[in-house]
Amino acid sequence: MEIILKYFADFTDTQLKQLEALDALYKDWNEKINVISRKDIGSLYERHVLHSLSIAAAYNFDAGNTVLDLGCGGGFPGIPLAIFFPEVQFHMVDSIAKKLKVVEAVANAIGLKNITTQHTRVEAIKDKKFDYVVSRAVAPLKDLWRWSKPIISKNNAQRSEDTPAPGLICLKGGDLALEIQQSGTRPYITSIIDLFPEPYFEEKYILYVPK
Numbered sequence: 001m002e003i004i005l006k007y008f009a010d011f012t013d014t015q016l017k018q019l020e021a022l023d024a025l026y027k028d029w030n031e032k033i034n035v036i037s038r039k040d041i042g043s044l045y046e047r048h049v050l051h052s053l054s055i056a057a058a059y060n061f062d063a064g065n066t067v068l069d070l071g072c073g074g075g076f077p078g079i080p081l082a083i084f085f086p087e088v089q090f091h092m093v094d095s096i097a098k099k100l101k102v103v104e105a106v107a108n109a110i111g112l113k114n115i116t117t118q119h120t121r122v123e124a125i126k127d128k129k130f131d132y133v134v135s136r137a138v139a140p141l142k143d144l145w146r147w148s149k150p151i152i153s154k155n156n157a158q159r160s161e162d163t164p165a166p167g168l169i170c171l172k173g174g175d176l177a178l179e180i181q182q183s184g185t186r187p188y189i190t191s192i193i194d195l196f197p198e199p200y201f202e203e204k205y206i207l208y209v210p211k
């Protein structure tokens with residue numbers, strides 16, 4: 001938890017309690033349903049919570065915005081972001097139902113009200129639009145963009161100055177040159193190590209593709 005407080009100072013008591021509760025909840029649920037690699041569970045706050053919150057360090061969302069977490073697995077990046085942005089609605093989507101069971105159990109246990117879940121492949125969602133799609137470790141950028149573009153809402157001129165235009169924001173690692181070229185997009189790229197100078201974030205990036 002210290003690593004979170006090293007980079008974020010302004011949490012409310014509720015947010016602090018919610019963040020602190022994640023450790024025991026994920027340790028417990030991960031025994032039943034594997035959502036985090038066993039070698040990483042001891043580094044939950046750095047490798048999962050802080051990694052997810054890099055999106056919040058780089059981008060603001062406005063109250064009332066809607067965000068779809070594409071392939072949320074056990075809840076990353078959506079759960080830490082939903083704690084960080086309590087006024088923003090997060091729709092957690094995964095094609096494996098039991099992973100959403102973990103998301104729902106964690107959200108209920110910490111009283112997170114701004115989360116909904118949907119068991120589906122994201123390509124099947126045709127009836128809803130979202131201001132942003134966030135995603136980590138799901139698919140090549142080409143596919144993420146192909147799936148996201150139709151469900152991202154049109155540009156909203158009412159947003160605050162530091163809030164990005166609607167788009168896809170995803171967490172990626174390694175050499176991205178070929179993946180970006182094959183995606184046909186020109187993402188804005190943030191090196192997470194510039195936000196959080198910890199060795200773990202070497203070669204980890206936030207990619208933002210505005211619609």
Ligand SMILES: C[S@@+](CC[C@H](N)C(=O)[O-])C[C@H]1O[C@@H](n2cnc3c(N)ncnc32)[C@H](O)[C@@H]1O
Pocket residue numbers: 035070071072073074075076077093094095096099120121122123135136137138139
């Ligand atoms: C490696 S896991 C990552 C989970 C989580 N985002 C994280 O970083 O911990 C990839 C997840 O994406 C889901 N997934 C892959 N393709 C999907 C699709 N087209 N629609 C919905 N979920 C998908 C899988 O079921 C899996 O839970």
